[in-house]
Amino acid sequence: MRALLVVNPAATTTSARTRDVLTHALASDLELTVATTEYRGHARDLAQRAVEDETELVIALGGDGTVNEIANGLLHDGPAPRRLPALTVVPGGSTNVFARALGFPNHPVEATGVLLDALREGRERTVGLGKATGTPESGDAEVPARWFTFCAGFGFDAGVIGRVEQQRERGKRSTHPLYVRQVLRQFLKEPHRRTGTITLEVAGREPVHELVLSLICNTAPWSYLGNRPMYAVPGTSFDTGLDLLGLSRLTPSAIGRYGTQLLTSTPDRGPHGKHAVSLHDLTDFTLHSKVPLPFQVDGDHLGVRTSVQFTGVRHALRVIA
Structure with a gap:
């Protein structure tokens, strides 16, 4: 099988020696x-080229950001699972949500062993993804649609992501x-x-x-917070549409309550209460804001929008797992 291994050398939890060992194991x-990424967006470009070269499999060795770029490169011209390379992941980031959701251990060497077993046994499936299209601000250039593998956010959580990225640009590690x-x-x-600016619109x-x-x-x-999983909307699945958790208030008492519920959430129970709304299996919906708000997909801050x-x-x- 012809495969491309896309390596992010800045991945949080892998060393050069570990990457060499994993590369040797996969090459067997x-x-x-x-291919080693050299700039932001390079993994997307490499994946797009892999489609053109009719590569059969693209392997991401990195974190969720690397996986997101590869997914966007593979889907540059839209979904066509049987014609596109399959995707798989060796986790190398700080959280690795997508890799863990596919069932991989959160350790690159152990995950490589699981991946090799999956290849030998032909374990393949298709997964659903989300796509977000942000309306540009007046006078700005058109914003391309962005695919995401596990989550997106509009408002408060995207603001947190933006702050984390600022700290990383100053040399802080992603912890x-x-x-x-x-x-x-x-x-x-x-x-x-206390009074949010976002309106959720769903047909019907x-x-x-x-x-x-x-x-x-x-x-x-x-x-995840460390090894603790957090379920925003229990029952969310790669096999259904998108789920949404919305909160209409973040006072100190509310953030304490919903934060605790998130930290103690289970596959059957997530945040709930009079200021929480949960919707399941959505195909199309729009979020509008009265003011520009931060926006993120798969932990990548994409600036501000008023509508997404x-x-x-x-x-x-297609994925191998």
Whole structure:
């Protein structure tokens, strides 16, 4: 099988020696080409080229950002699972939500062993993905649609992601304590935490107004804090449409309550209460805001938007796991 291994050398949890060992192990079973990313968006470009070269498999060695770029490169011209290379992952980031959702261990060497077994046994499936299209601000260039593998966010959580990226640009490592600190800082600076500016519109339903936070999930768990899984909307699956958790208030008591519910969530029970709304298996919906708000997909901050349209696309991509 002709395969491309896309390596992010800045991946949080892999060393050069580990990458060499993994490359050697994969090359024993595959006709392997190795490419190292050199700039933001390079993994997307490499994956797009892999489609043109009729490569059979693309392997991401990196974190969720690397996986997202590869997925967007593979789907540059839209879903066609039987004609596109399959995707698989060796986790190398700090959280690795997509890899863990596929069932891989959160350790690159162990995950490589599982991947080789999956290849030998022909374990293949298709998964649904989300697609987000943001409306550009007046005078700005058109914003291309962006695919996401496990989550997106509009509002509060995207603001946290933006703060984390700023810290990483200053040389900070991406760690879970860093995220917790930025949640607290975002909360203290959030001007709309008592009355939100987001309206959710779904065809055939009454609009939901004044949301402060909106999490869009494509799989469960939504994320991890260390090894603790967090379920924003239990029951989310690669085999259904998108799920959404919206919160209309983030006062100190509310954020304490919903934060605790998120940390203690289970596959059957997530955040709930009078200021929480959960919707399951959505195909198309739109989030509008009265003011520009931060927007993220798969943990990648994409600037601010006033409107984002979301689409859940079933059977978008083949994966090996």
